[in-house]
Amino acid sequence: MQGPSLPKMNATEQAYHIIRNDILTGKLEEGERLTETRLSDDLGLSRTPIREAIGRLTLEGFIERDKGYTTRVAYFPEDEAEQIYEIRRLVECYSVQRAARLATPEDIAKLRAIHTAMKEDTPPKDQAAYQRLAAANEEFHHTIVTAARSPRLTALMATALDVSMVVRTYSMFSQKDLQRSLNHHEEIIQAIEAGAAEWASSIMSAHLLAGAARVVENIAKTAQEKE
Amino acid sequence: MQGPSLPKMNATEQAYHIIRNDILTGKLEEGERLTETRLSDDLGLSRTPIREAIGRLTLEGFIERDKGYTTRVAYFPEDEAEQIYEIRRLVECYSVQRAARLATPEDIAKLRAIHTAMKEDTPPKDQAAYQRLAAANEEFHHTIVTAARSPRLTALMATALDVSMVVRTYSMFSQKDLQRSLNHHEEIIQAIEAGAAEWASSIMSAHLLAGAARVVENIAKTAQEKE
DNA sequence: AAAAGGCATTCTGCATGCAAAAATTGGACC
DNA sequence: GGTCCAATTTTTGCATGCAGAATGCCTTTT
Secondary structure: OOOOOOOOOOHHHHHHHHHHHHHHOOOOOOOOEEOHHHHHHHHOOOHHHHHHHHHHHHHOOOEEEOOOOOEEEOOOOOOHHHHHHHHHHHHHHHHHHHHHHHOOHHHHHHHHHHHHHHHHOOOOOOHHHHHHHHHHHHHHHHHHHHHOOOHHHHHHHHHHOOOHHHHHHHOOOOHHHHHHHHHHHHHHHHHHHOOOHHHHHHHHHHHHHHHHHHHHHHHHHHHHHHO | OOOOOOOOOOHHHHHHHHHHHHHHOOOOOOOOEEOHHHHHHHHOOOHHHHHHHHHHHHHHOOEEEOOOOOEEEOOOOOOHHHHHHHHHHHHHHHHHHHHHHHOOHHHHHHHHHHHHHHHHOOOOOOHHHHHHHHHHHHHHHHHHHHHOOOHHHHHHHHHHOOOHHHHHHHOOOOHHHHHHHHHHHHHHHHHHHOOOHHHHHHHHHHHHHHHHHHHHHHHHHHHHHHO
């Protein structure tokens, strides 16, 4: 499931993505102890990039360190996804308000371009189209945060709120969901273009609440099937 | 100005704090190029801890990386402090709402303890008392975020929103400001204890807006004096 | 059987070496 | 004077070595 056409990645980034992915898919279990040695053996890399990846994942809250040499996969609360969506709603609604005031024509053009590409992939014909949609969606949201012109905000989203994997793991959005999502995006762009901060914020809020509801539902369904 | 009684810090943490401090005090100027070699010479450490410190500061937005080997001190927007306070308000108001619902008796006891200690240092007799107050204030806010029982939230605050240095650089709070701040803290604790989420959120909002106003004023004054 | 203590093993933090990539310099050419 | 290109130097990314700290095992004791 490691994407087929990764762009060139250096060892540290590889380590970061692989470990993160393994945590989110459960291949590395919650609370499991991690050692640099084992990981570097498993991934065929030296300890240095592993160290750096672990450092980053620790900052992001995926990995926890005890007092001594003990490093464990973090324990995630059951309502992890809801928590993240709530925080995203907080941050992204604020972002889109700023974006409505501060977005440049280039920002808006970029949003339009992403949106157009997403429309062309809907409904998704195959798995690849699905992947593209997910990536484009991430970029759409990221573009809005960037358009808010607050470096702190950007760092925030990049660091602690990237739910892509969580969502990707659980999500099977129906065609109806996708269409609604696209409509939201369309309306968000219009609101930004109009400089209507509150409008933009409201529709973003709805967008994320809808997304959260879908994800929570999917998680529940998945859990049920396991029994 | 490097605190006199640092607890034992490993090399990486030392590097992190020194570099960060040097950026925030302007000893390392905005846009200045940084190389691991020079920093490791300057700090008398090897490249490894420097590397790790730089990595973290990059994630936090204090340092920026261009395409190649070029690493620079980030350019900070003029309204940096306001931006941070706005984001803090977003995050901490949400945190304190959760805290009002989820705080344990231990959390509340800790808040009370910090609060008591702060009262005993007010008004601050000397520079050391001032430092203690600043540290205690940070801990107060951090405790609230922790009490929100959302690891993501905690990571967020730790990573991107630590304004202590910015504030410390510019702040000369008057006795009246300090007293008001303490009153806010007191009321926040009461609201949390009462489980009153909205109350807690409102007073926290006022608390941070007041703080922001003071800081902005101080920055303006400082800028004026420079002319 | 449980607890305590000492010993061997493992792990991390830091330093350093090396090759490849990037930046800089200097010179040729326009 | 400005621009392009190649040689040189610098810098990073990664691998590895080493000492000290932490962990876990195994024996001893109660």
